[in-house]
Amino acid sequence: MRKKRVADFICRAIIFAMLALSLPVQVVSAQQAGIDAPPYEQQLMRLSEIFGALHFLRPLCKENDDPSWRDRMEDFLDAETIDENRRRRFIERFNQGYRGFSVAYRDCTDAARIAMAQYLNEGETIISDVTSRYGR
Template sequence: MSALRHPSPCRRFLRTAAAWICVFGTGLGGAALAQGLPDAPPYEEQLMRLSEVLGALHFLRPLCGHEDTPSWRDQMTTFLDAETLDENRRRRFIERFNQGHRGFSSVYRSCTPSARLAMEQYVSEGSTLIRDVTSRYGR
């Protein structure tokens, strides 16, 4: 079977993340803030965690020789543009992305079996987060 017919879990996650950002991330949280609702959306913590996952993958994937296009940072930028109208909220998402990146950049200098395992787990977790939030809160 060709790789085109059976993309890797990471490729599927990247495509799902891109589609999710374009469809779901068009401001559900931003809409709540634009309407003057003081509370964060009910899925805020999942989005914060997704930011952290994207940061981790932004470090781990290139470390292990994967050239993802668009990059995980580009995915995060698209997400931020779609989801955040409030500058403080945007900064919180960026900080979580940076935490995910720093958490691995301080530990790994080369791609090891544990780095590969972490990468696989983050791809799985990111896919689960997107699926759960989309199925529960998507339009």
């Protein structure tokens, strides 16, 4: 029960930080402004991949997240992307994260639970790092 509360807390923290992160960024995409991608672009791409992995792993291990990680990704895309090409790159990374685990796991195993915990931690670290360095 305690692990579920911790995971729920982390999920809420990720969504809160993700929304806080996206607000100042959505004004103009880097490509529209004619400049290079923002310095945190690769971290956001990795975050998209983490969302995809969690979208596969959490239901596999009977974790009922509401909203789902796919819904959270949609919210992220709506807040973070104006440019369709950038949006497609984020979606592709989400799909890579999902497919990477869907080909390897059919049942929830200890390894799947460990991976899930590591992804939650990594996502939280990325959000914390990006918001502390680039957030307003």
